Amino acid sequence: MFEPTKKLIISLLLLAALFNTSIGIANDRHERAILYTNSQNEEKTTDDSSNTEAITSYDNLLEKLDNYKLLIFTNLTFTVCCSLLIYFLLKAKYKRERFMESYITETRIAKKVHDEIANELYETVNYLDSEKKISDENRRKLILKLDNVYVMTKNISRETANIETGYNFPEHLKLMLTGYSGDKVNVIIKGMGDIKWNKINTLKKIALYRSLQELMVNMKKHSGASLVILDFSVTGKKMEISYIDNGCGISKEKTLYKSGLMNIERRMHSVGGQANLNTDTEKGFHIILTYPPYSK
Numbered sequence: 001m002f003e004p005t006k007k008l009i010i011s012l013l014l015l016a017a018l019f020n021t022s023i024g025i026a027n028d029r030h031e032r033a034i035l036y037t038n039s040q041n042e043e044k045t046t047d048d049s050s051n052t053e054a055i056t057s058y059d060n061l062l063e064k065l066d067n068y069k070l071l072i073f074t075n076l077t078f079t080v081c082c083s084l085l086i087y088f089l090l091k092a093k094y095k096r097e098r099f100m101e102s103y104i105t106e107t108r109i110a111k112k113v114h115d116e117i118a119n120e121l122y123e124t125v126n127y128l129d130s131e132k133k134i135s136d137e138n139r140r141k142l143i144l145k146l147d148n149v150y151v152m153t154k155n156i157s158r159e160t161a162n163i164e165t166g167y168n169f170p171e172h173l174k175l176m177l178t179g180y181s182g183d184k185v186n187v188i189i190k191g192m193g194d195i196k197w198n199k200i201n202t203l204k205k206i207a208l209y210r211s212l213q214e215l216m217v218n219m220k221k222h223s224g225a226s227l228v229i230l231d232f233s234v235t236g237k238k239m240e241i242s243y244i245d246n247g248c249g250i251s252k253e254k255t256l257y258k259s260g261l262m263n264i265e266r267r268m269h270s271v272g273g274q275a276n277l278n279t280d281t282e283k284g285f286h287i288i289l290t291y292p293p294y295s296k
Contacts, residue, residue, distance in 0.1 A: 096203060099270050103206055110161045118153040121146055163209050165202045170195070173209055177230060180216045184226060187216075191232035195239070199294045207267040208241070211275070211289055214264055215243050223247025223285060239293035246284045250277075264289070 125146045129139070164172040170192060181187035197205075212230070219225050225247030233240050264287075265275040273291025 095270055099203055099207070107162050110156070113153055113156050114161075118150060121150045121153065125150060163206055165205045167198065169205050169209075170197045173212070176209070176213060177216060180220055180228070185220070185228060186226065187228045187230070189230050189232075195232055195234060196294070204271045204273075204291060204293060207271045207273070207291075208289070211264045211267050212241070212243070214261065215287065218261065219245050219247060219285070223249070225284070234293060237292050237295070238290055241289040242286070243289070244281075244284060244286045249281060249283060249285045250279070261287075 125143055129143055163169075174189060174192060177189060178187055216228070219228060223245055225245035228243070228245045231242040231244075233242075261275070261277075268275045268289055268291060271291050272295070273289065276288045276290070278286035278288065
């Protein structure tokens, strides 16, 4: 009874030991499998990390190259824009200086004509008028001729005199235009009160004044007109002055240059404007002056 029981116990112990050994071996294999797997994962993670770093470095290099290209392009664009700006500023300054030089010369001539020639002729007229030794008929003829010369010199002085470009500019401009009106010529002015004259710079006022003055002088001397209409208007960013008279006009083949009005075109161009001659009219003379009035 004892011996079989003892053998059974020993067998059970051996079976338990074998089981434990098998479990240990399995656990060891499992642990080694886990370690191997972890090792492979670590190597893969390292490789992935290296690849990620390489890609990141490459992306950073591309970004630096793009930033460098952008910097070069920005600098080139800035340089070109600055060069163009300086060019146009210098060009505009040169045009203003040339325009002002011409204006100063005209003013100096006007003063000289008025102070020297006109005054001298006026004194001569007074002297001859009081001189008794000259016959009455000769005296009248001489006085008439000298008086005509005096009027002509006054007109020259008026045509090149200093221009009021401040607050009273529209009044002086209207006074100049209506000064050519008389018994034989009727001058009609429209739309002048609608213009914001205080926003127009000095150069443009001078160019407009001289251009209109030259038109009136030509009308008086050559056209034989009895009616002159001047219409002022502003549309958008463009100011337009339409001049029409019913005089003899000019032929369709003639241009501003050929008709002797090139100074008007030159003055308009100096302030960014134009002088457009209308040759479609059957009779009379029609010209339109345009320029941006309120720009600098």
